[in-house]
Amino acid sequence: MQVARTRDDLRATRASLGTVGLVPTMGFLHDGHLSLVDVARREHDAVVVSIFVNPTQFGPGEDLDSYPRDVDRDLTLLEKAGVDLAWVPDVEDVYPVGSCTRVRVEGPLTAVLEGASRPGHFDGVATVVTILLGVVDPDALVMGAKDAQQVAVLRHVLRDLGIAVDLVVGPTWREQDGLAMSSRNVYLTPAERAAAPVLRRSLTTVERLYAAGERDAETLRSLVRRNVSAEPAGSLEYVSVADPVTLAELERVGPEGALVSLAAHFGRARLLDNVTLPAAVTPPPSRVQ
Amino acid sequence: MQVARTRDDLRATRASLGTVGLVPTMGFLHDGHLSLVDVARREHDAVVVSIFVNPTQFGPGEDLDSYPRDVDRDLTLLEKAGVDLAWVPDVEDVYPVGSCTRVRVEGPLTAVLEGASRPGHFDGVATVVTILLGVVDPDALVMGAKDAQQVAVLRHVLRDLGIAVDLVVGPTWREQDGLAMSSRNVYLTPAERAAAPVLRRSLTTVERLYAAGERDAETLRSLVRRNVSAEPAGSLEYVSVADPVTLAELERVGPEGALVSLAAHFGRARLLDNVTLPAAVTPPPSRVQ
Numbered sequence: 001m002q003v004a005r006t007r008d009d010l011r012a013t014r015a016s017l018g019t020v021g022l023v024p025t026m027g028f029l030h031d032g033h034l035s036l037v038d039v040a041r042r043e044h045d046a047v048v049v050s051i052f053v054n055p056t057q058f059g060p061g062e063d064l065d066s067y068p069r070d071v072d073r074d075l076t077l078l079e080k081a082g083v084d085l086a087w088v089p090d091v092e093d094v095y096p097v098g099s100c101t102r103v104r105v106e107g108p109l110t111a112v113l114e115g116a117s118r119p120g121h122f123d124g125v126a127t128v129v130t131i132l133l134g135v136v137d138p139d140a141l142v143m144g145a146k147d148a149q150q151v152a153v154l155r156h157v158l159r160d161l162g163i164a165v166d167l168v169v170g171p172t173w174r175e176q177d178g179l180a181m182s183s184r185n186v187y188l189t190p191a192e193r194a195a196a197p198v199l200r201r202s203l204t205t206v207e208r209l210y211a212a213g214e215r216d217a218e219t220l221r222s223l224v225r226r227n228v229s230a231e232p233a234g235s236l237e238y239v240s241v242a243d244p245v246t247l248a249e250l251e252r253v254g255p256e257g258a259l260v261s262l263a264a265h266f267g268r269a270r271l272l273d274n275v276t277l278p279a280a281v282t283p284p285p286s287r288v289q
Numbered sequence: 290m291q292v293a294r295t296r297d298d299l300r301a302t303r304a305s306l307g308t309v310g311l312v313p314t315m316g317f318l319h320d321g322h323l324s325l326v327d328v329a330r331r332e333h334d335a336v337v338v339s340i341f342v343n344p345t346q347f348g349p350g351e352d353l354d355s356y357p358r359d360v361d362r363d364l365t366l367l368e369k370a371g372v373d374l375a376w377v378p379d380v381e382d383v384y385p386v387g388s389c390t391r392v393r394v395e396g397p398l399t400a401v402l403e404g405a406s407r408p409g410h411f412d413g414v415a416t417v418v419t420i421l422l423g424v425v426d427p428d429a430l431v432m433g434a435k436d437a438q439q440v441a442v443l444r445h446v447l448r449d450l451g452i453a454v455d456l457v458v459g460p461t462w463r464e465q466d467g468l469a470m471s472s473r474n475v476y477l478t479p480a481e482r483a484a485a486p487v488l489r490r491s492l493t494t495v496e497r498l499y500a501a502g503e504r505d506a507e508t509l510r511s512l513v514r515r516n517v518s519a520e521p522a523g524s525l526e527y528v529s530v531a532d533p534v535t536l537a538e539l540e541r542v543g544p545e546g547a548l549v550s551l552a553a554h555f556g557r558a559r560l561l562d563n564v565t566l567p568a569a570v571t572p573p574p575s576r577v578q
Binding site for chain 2: 007011095096098099100101102103104105106107109110126130131132133134135137156157159160161162163164
């Protein structure tokens with residue numbers, strides 16, 4: 001595995017790689033990240049993984065400084081996973097001195113959920129991913145489903161800016177007890193860790209109720225609120241039942257299905273999870289018009 | 290010559306073109322544009338020209354609606370000039386319905402000169418050029434020196450976003466009497482047209498004074514102001530003697546040279562022109578240290 005730091009290093013190695021799937025990460029890797037490496041390798045000649053804790057997507061008072069880091073361990077894991085090229089840039093390699101160009105995503109898609117809780121977050125995400133795509137020039141961008149709104153925002157950015165890259169979304173990877181894997185899980189105390197799977201359980205209950213025919217969005221939201229409030233270690237920040245493309249809150253789940261997403265605090269950790277309620281199977285056209 | 294309208298049309302043809310130089314234009318072509326086609330063709334297998342009057346770079350009250358257009362004539366000229374592919378998109382082909390991603394260039398570079406006169410102008414330019422580059426995927430972006438600040442801003446955008454495209458700048462093309470070619474020259478009445486070459490003459494005088502050793506920036510600016518004010522048909526909006534990279538106004542022209550730029554109104558027409566005062570030739574190193 002090659003390891004690059006500067007843009008020039010990266011480009012020099014990338015030039016010989018054929019088609020590339022890029023997995024952008026903030027490091028402190030877990031099996032969820034490594035599953036994305038597998039996804040990228042299935043469809044491309046080579047896999048590039050970037051490790052970069054992007055300052056522009058953190059707000060004031062967020063955990064930029066304390067975000068967990070262990071680059072040596074990360075590189076060992078990537079080497080074992082068969083990654084071809086790891087890009088571990090410094091801040092100045094991504095944002096050159098005097099950098100003043102930002103990618104902004106306006107409108108309702110970034111005003112809700114994570115965008116409402118973390119003003120400017122998605123501008124930081126859109127900016128850094130645009131830069132990573134510019135420098136790495138991959139054929140596919142491979143991301144995890146856990147950050148559902150991030151995926152929706154980036155899908156928009158790629159289309160809006162005409163960036164011809166496939167956006168490939170890998171499933172959320174989970175611990176045995178259902179907790180979605182996240183680098184931030186390391187913030188959890190043992191008691192919080194034991195309590196946190198309530199998030200996944202509440203979403204599973206929503207799935208079951210939906211499968212049984214429930215379509216009232218507020219009923220589904222209430223279910224999550226009740227589930228999580230029964231767990232004193234956790235505090236729900238939001239639960240959303242939204243259109244899977246626009247992320248507009250729904251009154252009823254229609255034939256296009258829904259994205260059910262939540263954010264919750266367990267001590268120092270702010271955890272996300274989500275589930276997609278599948279679109280209705282289109283019935284065969286009636287034989288009588 | 291192929292003519293494409295949608296992104297898909299464009300990409301389908303572009304795929305067979307080898308290396309490409311892209312000349313982005315707003316149409317109503319003149320010899321300045323065609324000189325950029327020649328520049329592009331010298332270094333690349335093929336030339337793509339876009340014709341698109343970009344609404345996002347016009348402010349309220351500007352001439353978006355009245356901007357001169359003649360696409361049929363433009364296409365004839367491009368065909369004759371040996372262009373391989375003309376892209377003539379509708380607004381929705383550049384900005385798909387629901388488009389909400391904008392490229393913003395912050396800081397002093399876009400706060401001065403054209404950026405001060407036309408708030409939001411360079412965000413519109415940066416956004417549309419990023420989209421054109423995304424869709425066309427050229428090897429070089431070829432632009433004219435007349436829009437000097439635009440060139441400086443886009444140079445920043447390409448570097449900041451890691452977009453690996455050569456920025457090639459062709460010289461300003463001029464009428465016999467020195468007036469810089471511009472699609473907006475069509476707005477000039479005969480009397481205004483006769484008066485407008487004062488802009489170029491004032492810049493030529495600056496060049497002569499600089500060559501004779503004048504380094505005081507305010508002296509150079511005053512010279513332009515005096516020259517233009519002697520012409521009643523014109524009204525100078527600004528004259529700048531600035532660092533050629535940062536566009537910060539200078540007190541004295543140092544060894545890095547300067548960009549002298551101006552904007553002036555002649556009736557309905559707002560005209561730009563500029564000249565670069567060359568950097569000092571570095572003297573040979575002294576033989577005695």
